[in-house]
Amino acid sequence: MTPEIKKLKDIIQNTDNVVFFGGAGVSTESGIPDFRSADGLYSSKYKYPPETILSRSFFNNHTEGFYRFYCEKMLYPEAKPNKAHIALAKLEQQGKLKAVITQNVDGLHTLAGSKRVFELHGSALRNICLNCGKNFNMDKILESQSVAHCSCGGIIKPDVVLYEEQLDMNVMMEAIEAIYDADVLIVGGTSLNVYPAAGLIEHYRGDKLVLINKSQTSYDRNADLIIRESIGQTLEKVVAVTVRAALGNS
Ligand code: ZN
Numbered sequence: 001m002t003p004e005i006k007k008l009k010d011i012i013q014n015t016d017n018v019v020f021f022g023g024a025g026v027s028t029e030s031g032i033p034d035f036r037s038a039d040g041l042y043s044s045k046y047k048y049p050p051e052t053i054l055s056r057s058f059f060n061n062h063t064e065g066f067y068r069f070y071c072e073k074m075l076y077p078e079a080k081p082n083k084a085h086i087a088l089a090k091l092e093q094q095g096k097l098k099a100v101i102t103q104n105v106d107g108l109h110t111l112a113g114s115k116r117v118f119e120l121h122g123s124a125l126r127n128i129c130l131n132c133g134k135n136f137n138m139d140k141i142l143e144s145q146s147v148a149h150c151s152c153g154g155i156i157k158p159d160v161v162l163y164e165e166q167l168d169m170n171v172m173m174e175a176i177e178a179i180y181d182a183d184v185l186i187v188g189g190t191s192l193n194v195y196p197a198a199g200l201i202e203h204y205r206g207d208k209l210v211l212i213n214k215s216q217t218s219y220d221r222n223a224d225l226i227i228r229e230s231i232g233q234t235l236e237k238v239v240a241v242t243v244r245a246a247l248g249n250s
Pocket of ligand 1: 129130131133150151154
């Protein structure tokens with residue numbers, strides 16, 4: 001165990017108010033690529049950049065093209081929670097972690113057992129008919145592999161926040177409150193360059209800001225502890241005994 005990880009372990013041992021804020025890097029360890037990273041989806045065969053395809057106007061005007069990309073690049077039905085998701089769920093069970101705030105739409109925190117999860121960009125596990133408001137799970141989208149339709153004839157839209165769309169303000173406010181009240185804030189798997197990540201961190205008032213990221217972030221100089229290692233391995237070591245037990249049961 002490195003001195004940094006030992007320090008994080010000590011910090012967590014002495015608090016019951018940890019908040020975790022995570023980005024795409026949390027899910028890459030589950031085999032879900034970050035569509036913004038260099039080896040992510042940019043180098044792909046689509047003629048529009050992901051930011052264009054994943055926008056509301058593109059969804060409205062090229063619904064079929066949107067779904068082609070979405071089904072191939074954004075849905076990972078086989079993905080399982082990794083060590084990071086499991087460790088965070090355990091920390092919550094132990095009464096130490098108050099909330100997980102995520103920019104990911106894969107629902108893996110909830111699948112790992114986390115209860116208080118704020119999904120800033122929505123969830124691919126929820127899908128809503130734009131006409132009647134009926135809810136559908138991801139199977140409905142996977143079955144159609146193209147534009148998904150409701151029995152009422154309406155088009156179904158994934159409950160994910162597309163470019164050009166507003167974030168859910170209630171989710172945002174709760175996330176800000178959790179960060180504002182947090183004793184320890186752990187930020188993992190994000191370079192903090194994407195809105196609203198950096199802005200959210202500004203609401204933290206404590207003196208235990210922990211960054212776990214393999215590369216530099218724009219917030220390094222504000223951090224009280226920086227760990228340049230895998231989030232899964234780091235958090236597993238921090239929550240060592242319990243995580244091993246959980247993996248043994250699955
Ligand atoms: Zn409908």
